[in-house]
Amino acid sequence: MSKITVAQSAGFCFGVKRAIEMAYQQIENNEKTYSYGPLIHNKEVTGDLEKKGLTIIESLDNIFEGAILVRSHGIGKALYDALEEKGLPVVDGTCPFVKKIHSIVKENHDANKGIIIAGSSQHPEVVGINGWCENAAKIIETPEEASALDLQDGAEYIIVVQTTFRQSRFDEIVAELKKKKIHLLVFNTICSATEKRQAEAVSLSQNVDKMIVIGDKKSSNTQKLVEICRKNCENTVHIETICDLVLNNFSKNDKIGITAGASTPPAIIKEVVVTMSEAFDNAVQNLGGSEEISFEQMLEESLVTLHTGDVVKGTVIQVVNEEVSVNLGYKSDGVIPRGEFSGDPTVIPSKVIQPGDEIEVFVVRVNDGDGNVLLSKKRIEAQKGMEEIEAAFNEKSVVTGTVTEVVKGGLIAVVNGVRVFIPSSQVSNRFIEDLSVFKGQELDFNIIEMDRVKRRIIGGRKALVEKEISAKRATLFASIEAGVKATGKVSRLTDFGAFVDLGGVDGLIHISEMSWGRITNPKEILKEGQAVEVLILDVDKEKGKISLSLKDNNMNPWNLAVEKYAVGTIVEGKVVRMVPFGAFVELEPGVDGLVHISQIANKHVVKPEDELKVGQVISVKVLEVNTEQKKISLSKRQAEALAEEAAEEVVETEA
Template sequence: MSEVILAQSAGFCFGVKRAIEMAYKQIENNEKTYSYGPLIHNKEVTGDLEKKGIAIIESLDDIDEGTVLVRSHGVGKALYDAVEEKGLQIVDGTCPYVKKIHNIVKEHHDLNKGIIIAGNSHHPEVIGINGWCENEAKMIETPGEASALELEQGAEYIVVVQTTFRQSRFDEIVEELKKKNIRLEVFNTICSATEKRQTEAVSLSQNVDKMIVIGDKKSSNTQKLVEICGKNCENTVHIETICDLVLNNFSKNDRIGITAGASTPPAIIKEVVVTMSEAFDNAVQNLEGSEEITFEQMLEDSLVTLHTGDVVKGAVIQIVNEEVSVNLGYKSDGVIPRGEFSNDPSVIPSKEVQPGDEIEVFVVRVNDGDGNVLLSKKRVEAQKGIEDVEAAYNEKTVVTGTVTEVVKGGLIAVVNGVRVFIPSSQVSNRFIEDLSVFKGKELDFNIIEMDRVKRRIIGGRKALVEKEISVKKAALFSSIEAGAKATGTVSRLTDFGAFVDLGGVDGLIHISEMSWGRITNPKELLKEGQTVEVYILDVDKEKGKISLSLKDRDMNPWNFVAEKYLVGTVVEGKVVRMVPFGAFVELEPGVDGLVHISQIANKHVVKPEDELKVGEIISVKVLEVNTEQKKISLSKRQAEAPVEEEVVAEAPAEEAAVTEE
């Protein structure tokens, strides 16, 4: 007994189906509509549409009103401009996969890049694509033409390909183009539905005795199916309708494969399959009945059935104002509002998907009130993500999420489309005042609480951070030692010093170890996030404490005091501190000397403040230097004495005597 096998992808692709749906909708609305060229390459369909009032035109010259329906193959930019100029309405039936090529070509042509189109230069799709680069593209169909193509040396080119082109031949063309001295960017724009149909045709034709390919003789993708099947099955026949089928060429023991081009209506396919099945007493399971049925009814039968809660695949048609339209193979298109695209509010739909992309969506409502199907992409992500999150919760594994919001009491992180709340107490092992530093960052954390019914999911990093710190601390304490140098990052500033992250463990630079000079606040020298080189002063492994310093001991200014400040020399310094018994004067950062109250002036001084001011620059004479005790004795009075003695020498003898007393 014979067996009839129908390829799953046989017949209308979503782009063709969409264009036909648009045409019949125009008929239902009684709108005067013109199809610019045949809507698809199928005489049965275009004939039916003409009978119902949709006229086929090749020029806009003879029409001044009505609507122009753009065929699924697409047209050049010039037609859109002409339609607008004449004030006509337009319904764009261009296949989203083809529209994607238009956008690519226009974008790169505007950047002055050369355009190469792999495809049949006489095919309406290729002609339309060329119209988006001012008809300046170089069109090739074979590897030989690619090899012979003359291109500007070193120039930038892109190559796109007709959606129904054979993948293997396109690969060969690309290899030839890569041999040329040009900068080439390749866009593989072969329709995924075409690729799937051709792959199925290869497999099916290799495993049957006879092969039937159904489709219009002018259809490019049908011709390619015939070519593919003919290579694998010598008994391959190409028919347009059941009238072309010669049953005498088949026998009862034949294994028969059937496929059809993208422009072949389901009514024609069903008629062939039913006829073959009845002829050889072997009906195909998924095609029941053989009663007469109109084309519109068959088109309706070919549409998918949708229910609220379904998860289905569709192709992106367009993105307008960040609202994504999707073809689902249903009688109405689906719409994804921006708020339903992603759980991450920063995601911009137009940057994530393009016309022609296949995506998985959740059906929120079959009719949103405007006749469209309301869809959600983020709910699909959430459904898949919730399983991953639950598995992580049960297995106590770590998940990675992106922080999208800073809310009262914590953070919101998205893990595979699932929103997880991380309380502020669980963000780290220590209090973090400003949580906004985490926004937009990826964080690793555990799921510490989960309730799917209430959709309550809580994440925590505290234990994870503590564990990471513990590991890092053990590694650091095993290698660090006093006297060594290290590089770290200032993690926190306080009034008494700065904490420096040495690689998971913080060390403290006390304010007294920040400079050889005086500072009143660590912020005078450091800021959080700054990279610093520090000296290890002490390591207390038991208490887990590390003392650090910014001061290089070899550059201690007291090492050079004896040479720089010789006894008897006069130097300048700044008054930095007053005490009851005198004033301290800074000679340089880190080196202070004392001017005793008796050495401030050539008179009795009650309080240092009566003669000096903090910040004042004065001249002092070095009286004594003790480097061991880090003490220098200074005298302001003696530094000024030479001037005073000169004045005394010029005074009368009796005044000089009084002064000496």
């Protein structure tokens, strides 16, 4: 018994199908419509459309009324301008993939980059693409042509490719161009449907005895399928309709593969499959009946059936004003309004999706009043998000959401389209005054409360943060020790010092350890968020405390104090602090000396303030230096006495 396998992607691609649907819709509306060139490379389809009133034209001459249907291959900018000048309405059936190429070419041509097109110079798609760079593109079809191409050294070029081009040949062309001394930007614009169809043709032709390729002889993508299949299966035949098929060339024991080009209608494929099945094993009975069925009826049968509430997959046609049009294989296109695209209001459709992308959608209404199918992507997100959240709640697992709003009492985070409220008390393990810092961030949290009926979902990070900190604390305390340096970030400033995040655990720099000099507030030298290198003074693992210092021991002014402030020398200093027993004088930042009350003046002093003021610069004599205890004894009285003696000696000498 023979086995017949039909390639899954055989026949119309969504771009061709969309253009044909537009044509029949125009005809149904009894509107005079012209097709600029044959709609597709298939005589059966174009013949049926012409019978119903579609007129094929190759020029706009003598056309003054009626709508112009642009075929899926697209047209150049000059033709659009001519249509606008004539005031003729346009029904644009250009394939979204081709539209994308037009945009790429125009944008780069306007930027003075050279344009290279890989494809057939005679193919209408390539002719149309060339029309978006003022017909200035260099068009090549083989690696040899690429090698021979005369390009300007050092110049910028881009290359795009005909949507139905063979991938392997395009790779060879690009390889040749990259050998040249140019700056080349490559845009692989081969249609994903074409890639899929060709890949299926390779796989299928390698595993059958005989291969049938259905499609018009003038169809470029069909010709490429024939080439691909013949490489793997010598017994490959190319037919346009069932009339071209010689059944005597097949036997009951053959494994037969069938594929079809993008311009081949479902009716023709169906007829071939039915005929082959009936001829060899009667496996398919009454498929389509014996009555004659028109192509339009066959096309209608090939369309999917939609109902409100269905979840279906489609292909993005275009995004206009952030409204997404989707081909569903239905007689009308689907539309996703901006508000139905995502539960996250910050998501911009045109930034995350483009023509040709496959998308899963929820059918809100089969007819939105304008003949379109109203769709929602947001509801799909919400359904999946709710399932994920419910599973996370039951399993006590972690979910990730994006913070979209800061509201009274907390944050709103969106998880796959579902809004979750995180109270301010659950945002962290400590109070956070300004929650706006979290807006736009992705956060991990647990679902701590859930009521699906009321759609009340509460998230919490407190336990998660504490767990993370405990793990980081354990890791940090196991690896640090006193005497080594570490880097961190200032997390909080207080009057008595600064807390530094060392990687999940805070250490304290006391104000006295911030500088060898005198400071009154940590803000004088540090700010929150600042990266710092610190010396670890002490680690108390039991209490979980880490003492830090910013002081560099190599810069310790006491290291040179004995030499710099030798006993008996007279130095200047600034009074910085008064105490009942004397006054402290700063000799340099980090080095203070004490003038005892008995050494302030050559008389009895009751209070230091009676003779000195804070900030006053005075001369003092060094009486004693103890670098270990960091103490220096000074005398203002003796310094003044020495000064007086020196003055008297000067007077006597002059006399």
